[in-house]
Amino acid sequence: MATTSAFKWPWQYDFPPFFTIQKSLSTKDKQLEAWARLVIDYAQHNKIYSLDIAEATTSELFNNQKLNRRLSTDGVNTVLQYLEQKKLIEFTDNGRTRFHIFWRRPDVWANMIYQWAVENAFLNTPLTLYEITHGDDTTNESFHNLEREILMKALACLEEQRRAQLMNIGGDNEGVKFL
Amino acid sequence: MNRLSWYTPGESTEELLCQAGHVGIYEGDLKQTQFEQGTASLTMQRIIWADSSDPDRRLVLHHSLVISMEKHHKSMFSKGGKVVVRLEKPKTGAVGPVNSSQYDTIRLVFRHGGEDDFFKKYEDAVRRKTWQRSSSGSSSSGSRASSNLRSVGISGIERRLAENHQKTHETITQAFDDMSKLMETAREMVAISKSISEKVRSRKGEISEDETIAFKSYLLSLGVSDPVTKSTFVGSDSEYFQSLAKEITDVLHEHIKENGGMCALPEVYCRINRARGMELLSPEDVMNACGALSRINSPLELHRFPSGVLVVQLKSASMESTVAQTLEFVAKLQRASANELAESLGITVILARERLLAAEESGLICRDDSIEGLLFYPNRFMD
Numbered sequence: 001m002a003t004t005s006a007f008k009w010p011w012q013y014d015f016p017p018f019f020t021i022q023k024s025l026s027t028k029d030k031q032l033e034a035w036a037r038l039v040i041d042y043a044q045h046n047k048i049y050s051l052d053i054a055e056a057t058t059s060e061l062f063n064n065q066k067l068n069r070r071l072s073t074d075g076v077n078t079v080l081q082y083l084e085q086k087k088l089i090e091f092t093d094n095g096r097t098r099f100h101i102f103w104r105r106p107d108v109w110a111n112m113i114y115q116w117a118v119e120n121a122f123l124n125t126p127l128t129l130y131e132i133t134h135g136d137d138t139t140n141e142s143f144h145n146l147e148r149e150i151l152m153k154a155l156a157c158l159e160e161q162r163r164a165q166l167m168n169i170g171g172d173n174e175g176v177k178f179l
Numbered sequence: 180m181n182r183l184s185w186y187t188p189g190e191s192t193e194e195l196l197c198q199a200g201h202v203g204i205y206e207g208d209l210k211q212t213q214f215e216q217g218t219a220s221l222t223m224q225r226i227i228w229a230d231s232s233d234p235d236r237r238l239v240l241h242h243s244l245v246i247s248m249e250k251h252h253k254s255m256f257s258k259g260g261k262v263v264v265r266l267e268k269p270k271t272g273a274v275g276p277v278n279s280s281q282y283d284t285i286r287l288v289f290r291h292g293g294e295d296d297f298f299k300k301y302e303d304a305v306r307r308k309t310w311q312r313s314s315s316g317s318s319s320s321g322s323r324a325s326s327n328l329r330s331v332g333i334s335g336i337e338r339r340l341a342e343n344h345q346k347t348h349e350t351i352t353q354a355f356d357d358m359s360k361l362m363e364t365a366r367e368m369v370a371i372s373k374s375i376s377e378k379v380r381s382r383k384g385e386i387s388e389d390e391t392i393a394f395k396s397y398l399l400s401l402g403v404s405d406p407v408t409k410s411t412f413v414g415s416d417s418e419y420f421q422s423l424a425k426e427i428t429d430v431l432h433e434h435i436k437e438n439g440g441m442c443a444l445p446e447v448y449c450r451i452n453r454a455r456g457m458e459l460l461s462p463e464d465v466m467n468a469c470g471a472l473s474r475i476n477s478p479l480e481l482h483r484f485p486s487g488v489l490v491v492q493l494k495s496a497s498m499e500s501t502v503a504q505t506l507e508f509v510a511k512l513q514r515a516s517a518n519e520l521a522e523s524l525g526i527t528v529i530l531a532r533e534r535l536l537a538a539e540e541s542g543l544i545c546r547d548d549s550i551e552g553l554l555f556y557p558n559r560f561m562d
Contacts, residue, residue: 012559015556016549016554016556017546017547017560019549020548022545022546023546024540024541024542024545026561027545027560027561030560030561069547
């Protein structure tokens with residue numbers, strides 16, 4: 001999709017103090033806000049659904065080689081904590097080494113998928129999960145290549161709203177039927 | 180030994196000058212004696228020695244027989260300090276324990292010390308020759324005559340002067356005796372008060388209120404400042420500190436005005452003492468005096484940065500204006516370190532850092548802490 005066009009870094013990314021967690025509380029709030037937006041935007045632009053902390057710390061996201069600045073491990077943790085508090089990420093393990101990035105919240109995904117199903121007349125038709133995220137019909141949809149776990153969260157949302165029914169989960173042909 | 184006589188009651192005016200226990204009397208170089216252990220009492224006329232085992236067995240050595248004396252300090256091998264007395268040929272008629280002797284000296288051995296004092300007083304008593312007076316004054320008329328005789332002529336004046344001198348000397352000696360005792364006691368008191376205040380500090384709460392108060396009042400009455408509650412007394416010598424504050428204002432006002440409106444406390448301390456040259460102030464007094472600056476309407480004031488650094492600054496240089504000034508500097512350079520600010524304002528790096536931190540605290544600048552050091556930028560996050 002849009003991966004070809006270069007990611008447009010916010011101005012903060014070129015502002016050296018951005019890479020030092022600020023001491024003054026009100027300043028720090030603004031800074032974390034900016035970081036949160038950057039992480040989400042970056043993930044959305046690059047279609048990243050989950051990240052490893054170690055991986056993230058060394059990625060260009062937290063490293064500005066042009067400025068020779070990088071956010072310290074403590075800084076990264078502070079930012080992630082802030083994101084977790086805002087429910088924009090979720091750690092997938094107890095060791096807190098991997099996390100999902102919800103650049104769209106699961107219910108937003110759910111709506112998008114249901115919309116797609118309605119538009120393409122897939123209601124009341126069983127679909128495999130593979131078809132939704134990797135099928136030929138969805139190559140132009142933003143949820144193409146969506147991670148399975150996030151897809152499951154979105155579908156769980158729909159099931160709760162009685163707009164979908166999960167079938168055969170855990171089996172060979174996992175599927176879903178939109179109602 | 181033949182100079183010693185058995186005791187007979189002396190004159191009624193006989194006054195005890197000094198006494199020492201565990202004294203032995205030895206003759207010449209002999210190592211043995213019948214008078215091994217007793218109490219030696221010194222009067223103006225004689226030494227009376229009383230045997231410890233038999234107090235009625237008493238010997239007398241009259242001062243009139245003494246030619247000279249010397250003191251020997253306790254050596255490693257001797258039993259104690261001793262006084263060696265050289266004596267004249269004996270008077271006839273006195274009844275003593277020994278009738279003849281080949282020696283002209285006897286030794287008084289002080290096994291338990293006290294020879295210094297005894298020797299001094301003994302020498303003194305022998306020199307004053309009071310026995311001559313009392314023996315010549317056997318009748319009342321004679322004593323009057325002798326006192327008349329004493330008060331006339333050059334010799335009389337001389338004697339009176341000598342007596343006065345002696346008296347003064349004694350008074351002074353006594354006074355200083357008291358003094359040295361006081362000093363010793365004071366040193367003990369200080370040690371005690373220190374140890375107690377340590378205890379008070381270490382077991383705060385275990386000691387009841389009453390005890391603490393009682394202890395503090397003792398210390399106060401001794402003039403020992405209480406290290407535990409020193410803070411409560413800060414500012415109590417207000418008169419003194421206020422005049423010091425005045426002095427600090429006079430000395431430092433110009434300097435501070437010319438150098439960024441701020442001066443760290445150590446520098447204040449150095450400058451004020453340099454200005455005084457003599458009669459230097461303690462750091463504590465300087466600090467208290469700086470605390471008193473606010474009470475005397477001085478153009479200076481003591482300011483404490485959040486980090487605890489204390490400075491004396493111009494009152495006109497309020498926090499807002501210094502912060503604004505700092506921001507202006509940082510904005511001009513786009514990014515600034517404490518060193519650069521210090522150089523530009525002519526203040527110390529520590530003060531510059533404090534200023535930057537204060538400006539950061541008010542959200543006007545923000546930090547960039549990297550391997551390049553701590554730099555400050557205008558706070559664009561808040562725009």
